[in-house]
Amino acid sequence: MPSNLFYRMASIIQLLLSLCALFAVLSQALPVDVEDRELSPPKDLTIDDIVYGGTGCPQGSASVQIAADGKSFTARFKSFSAELGTGSLVDSRKFCQLNLALKAPVGWQYAVLATNFTGAALLGSGTKASHTSTVYFSGSTNQTAFTLPLYGAAKYIYNIQAASVVGGAAWSPCGSDTALNIKSELSITGTGAGEIIEFGESGKLSRIFELGWRKC
Template sequence: MKYAFSTLALAGVALSNPIPDSTAAPSSFKITNIVSGGSGCPQGSIDIDWTNQGVLPIRFGRDFTASVGPNVVADQSRKNCQINLGLEFSGGYQYAVYSADYAGWGNLDAGVQGTVKANYYFSGQQDQSSAAITLPGPFSGAYTKHDDVGVSVWSPCGSSANLNVNSEVALTPLGSSASGTLAATKESARFTNSLYIKWRQC
C-alpha cells in the first residue's frame, strides 16, 4: 500500500470540496497560546502557523518518533503529544475539525505496523472527534494521508475556544526481531498534522 501523495494537492482537494454545515469564516482569528506536553512533544518543540481560516498545520520535532526493535526499550514504541491551543475569533462563531492530513516518514520491517492517530476536543466538553491511519510493513519512505473526521465536535459559541489535540504515533509488535521507526525527522522534513476546520454562526 502506497502512502506517498502530494500534501499540497490533498489540501487543495479538501478545501475545494463542499464543507458540510459550514458558513464563511469570521473576519478575524488568532492563536493566543500554545501549550504542549508528553513524551513526543516537550513544551516548545512544536510549531503551529495559522495559514488561513481553513487550515491549521502542526509541525512536530524529532521527539515525536516511535521505534521498535531488538535493542529498543519498550517505552519508545509509542510517543504521545497533548496540545492545547488558545484561540480567539470574531464573536458569534464556533468551529469544528472536519478532516486531517498526516505527513511523515517511516521505515518498517515486514510484520511491523505503525499507527498515527489524533483526538480533537474542546476544553470543558466531553465529546471528541478523531482520525487515524495505519502503515503496514514493509514500508520505507515518506507518506501523506488524508482522513475525514467522522463526527464533528463544535467549539462553544462565542469569541474564544481552547482546542485540544491529543496525538500519538505507535508501533507494534514489541519484543520481536523486526525493527521499525515512524515519524522521525528525515532531512529537512518533519512530521506534520494539518487540521481542516469549518465555521458556523451561532
C-alpha cells in the first residue's frame, strides 16, 4: 500500500502527468476494428493454467480471474514496487510475468485491446523511473509494449488507460491454444534515490485487461 506521502502529492502534477500520458497513448495507439470490440464473446472461455513469477510477484502473490461476461480478466497482486538508494540493485528493477493458458473455443480468436494501471513515484535529482507493460503470445515475435517514463526530481501520481496499445491487433492464432504472456516492469536508474509503486483502489493492486473477440 502506498505511503501517506504519495497521497499528499500536488493535484496539478497529477493532472499534467495524466494529460501527457493520455497524449502518449493516443499517439501510439493502433487501430482496432469496432466490430471486434463489440462482438459478443463465446460463453465457454476458460483458463486452463496460470504460471507466474519474477522479482515483483513471488509464488503465492498473484491470481487471475475472468469476468462472467468474458469481456475482460483481472490480475491481482499483493505488492509491486521498486526503489533506488536504500537497498540492493535488485530492488531497483522489479518485474512480474504472467503466462496464461487461456482456452478459446474452436473458431474464435481473442486479443487484449486495453488495460489500465495506476501508480506513484517519488524521484530524487538525477533519477529516472519507468513503468512498462508488454503483451505477446508464446512463439510470436510480435510484442506490443507501452512504457511510461518519469524523471526526477519530481513527485507523480498517474492512472494510465492504455487502449489498443497493450495487445493491440495481436490476435491469438486460430486452431491452437497459445499461451498469453503479460510482463510488467518497474525500474529506477540514476545517481539519486527514489521509489516507484503500482497500486489500485483502496490500496488493492489489480489490473484489468479488456478482451476483444472475432471469428477465425
